[in-house]
Amino acid sequence: MDQGSPKDIFQKCTTFEEANKVRQLGVYPYFRSIEETRGNEVVCHGQTKIMIGSNNYLGLAQDPRVIEAACDAARKYGSGCTGSRFLNGNIRLHEQLEEELALFVQKEAVLLFSTGFFVNQGVLATLLEDGDAILCDRENHASILDGCKQSAAKTIPFAHNSADALRRRLERLPSTAGKLLIVDGVFSMSGDIVDLPAMAKVAKEYGCRIYVDEAHSLGVLGPKGEGTVHHFGMNQDVDLTMGTFSKSLGSMGGFIAGPDYVIDYLKHKARCFMFTASLAPAVAGGVLKALQILKQEPELMESLWKNTRKMHEGFKSLGFRIGTTQTPIVPILIGSEVKAFIFAQKLYEAGIFATPAVFPAVRYGEAIIRTSYMTTHTDSELDYVLETFGRLGRELGVFEEAAYTGSTKKNGYDFSSVQLQDVEGLRKSAGEDTSTGSAMGAPVPR
Numbered sequence: 229m230d231q232g233s234p235k236d237i238f239q240k241c242t243t244f245e246e247a248n249k250v251r252q253l254g255v256y257p258y259f260r261s262i263e264e265t266r267g268n269e270v271v272c273h274g275q276t277k278i279m280i281g282s283n284n285y286l287g288l289a290q291d292p293r294v295i296e297a298a299c300d301a302a303r304k305y306g307s308g309c310t311g312s313r314f315l316n317g318n319i320r321l322h323e324q325l326e327e328e329l330a331l332f333v334q335k336e337a338v339l340l341f342s343t344g345f346f347v348n349q350g351v352l353a354t355l356l357e358d359g360d361a362i363l364c365d366r367e368n369h370a371s372i373l374d375g376c377k378q379s380a381a382k383t384i385p386f387a388h389n390s391a392d393a394l395r396r397r398l399e400r401l402p403s404t405a406g407k408l409l410i411v412d413g414v415f416s417m418s419g420d421i422v423d424l425p426a427m428a429k430v431a432k433e434y435g436c437r438i439y440v441d442e443a444h445s446l447g448v449l450g451p452k453g454e455g456t457v458h459h460f461g462m463n464q465d466v467d468l469t470m471g472t473f474s475k476s477l478g479s480m481g482g483f484i485a486g487p488d489y490v491i492d493y494l495k496h497k498a499r500c501f502m503f504t505a506s507l508a509p510a511v512a513g514g515v516l517k518a519l520q521i522l523k524q525e526p527e528l529m530e531s532l533w534k535n536t537r538k539m540h541e542g543f544k545s546l547g548f549r550i551g552t553t554q555t556p557i558v559p560i561l562i563g564s565e566v567k568a569f570i571f572a573q574k575l576y577e578a579g580i581f582a583t584p585a586v587f588p589a590v591r592y593g594e595a596i597i598r599t600s601y602m603t604t605h606t607d608s609e610l611d612y613v614l615e616t617f618g619r620l621g622r623e624l625g626v627f628e629e630a631a632y633t634g635s636t637k638k639n640g641y642d643f644s645s646v647q648l649q650d651v652e653g654l655r656k657s658a659g660e661d662t663s664t665g666s667a668m669g670a671p672v673p674r
């Protein structure tokens with residue numbers, strides 16, 4: 229028997245350097261500490277920043293009526309449920325929220341989960357079995373990919389938003405296999421809307437059930453904000469829809485909606501529903517109020533779309549590429565990963581909070597700043613955002629990036645080869661006096 233010393237499972241942590249390398253370069257954009265939130269602004273290091281990096285599309289996370297309802301629920305039931313719905317943690321507010329959501333999305337029944345992530349993970353792991361197949365768009369959210377991994381079924385990825393690619397995959401599967409098509413209604417990085425009419429048509433030809441993730445479409449698409457499925461008038465064609473409370477409804481948690489008998493099965497079998505504490509009363513109370521406001525105030529969605537159109541047009545007229553977005557998620561193509569980190573840092577210094585997405589979240593050499601807009605953003609805030617992006621785009625030479633010019637030159641995301649001088653060089657070329665250190669805290673014009 230081999231008597232060698234055991235492998236240290238922490239070894240990979242000691243050699244993990246990516247984050248430190250970016251920190252050393254002074255452009256680390258993650259885990260920024262927010263000291264206070266004031267409407268559309270956050271306070272970091274005592275400085276206000278306009279938030280264009282949240283999913284709080286309707287601004288309801290700061291709505292005083294939602295906050296009051298959350299406080300009322302906490303006063304009535306306490307700060308937590310201290311147990312699973314299954315056992316001691318089932319409060320009337322959970323049931324009321326499920327009933328109202330089922331009416332809203334027009335499905336027979338709804339089941340709440342403690343996060344949207346758990347919904348995708350739990351539903352996929354519970355419903356799909358050995359021998360089944362999950363047809364999964366390549367740009368689906370990580371929670372879907374993890375759900376696929378946890379299920380015993382075979383995952384079959386297909387090219388993003390392509391009904392033809394879906395058909396080619398389905399053609400090769402045995403006709404007797406259980407099949408599920410799962411897609412994001414709105415894709416979280418690119419902001420594009422799934423081509424549901426084409427996808428559903430193909431899926432139906434092959435007897436494939438359909439599941440749509442409405443995380444970024446609830447409160448955004450559909451006549452009353454019911455989501456993508458209602459936007460296309462296809463509720464009858466889709467078997468299951470999921471939504472999160474962590475975006476338009478301004479809180480946390482999620483739900484699955486579908487036929488009564490499927491929801492009842494999940495209630496008794498989905499492990500990440502059964503073996504975790506239920507939604508805190510404040511969360512359930514706040515979400516219920518947010519849903520009621522969404523239903524009663526269509527003007528919230530109207531302003532969101534007005535702001536969205538302004539930003540799509542604004543970025544395009546400045547020369548930025550924003551991909552195929554059709555929604556308030558607006559990815560701004562920067563190009564090289566290093567430049568995207570510097571761009572995000574300079575935005576932050578100019579009083580704008582947005583984060584970059586780099587390889588592997590997006591294609592190599594096509595790093596973006598992911599921005600998203602809210603009902604509550606004012607014209608002057610949005611004008612300032614556009615003006616600042618335009619200025620930084622020119623100063624940092626974004627429009628000369630390979631991603632824009634189509635040249636084959638790769639700018640690379642190899643931080644082991646990037647030196648502090650490179651970052652300083654870029655800052656200097658952007659007209660910054662690097663000898664005086666960072667311009668952190670530059671005032672934001674109003």
Ligand SMILES: Cc1ncc(COP(=O)(O)O)c(C=O)c1O
Pocket residue numbers: 343344345346348369371412416441443444472473474480481482
């Ligand atoms: C498409 C999609 N689905 C699911 C989730 C998970 O939602 P939650 O934040 O509620 O866990 C997200 C979160 O970003 C998402 O973008």
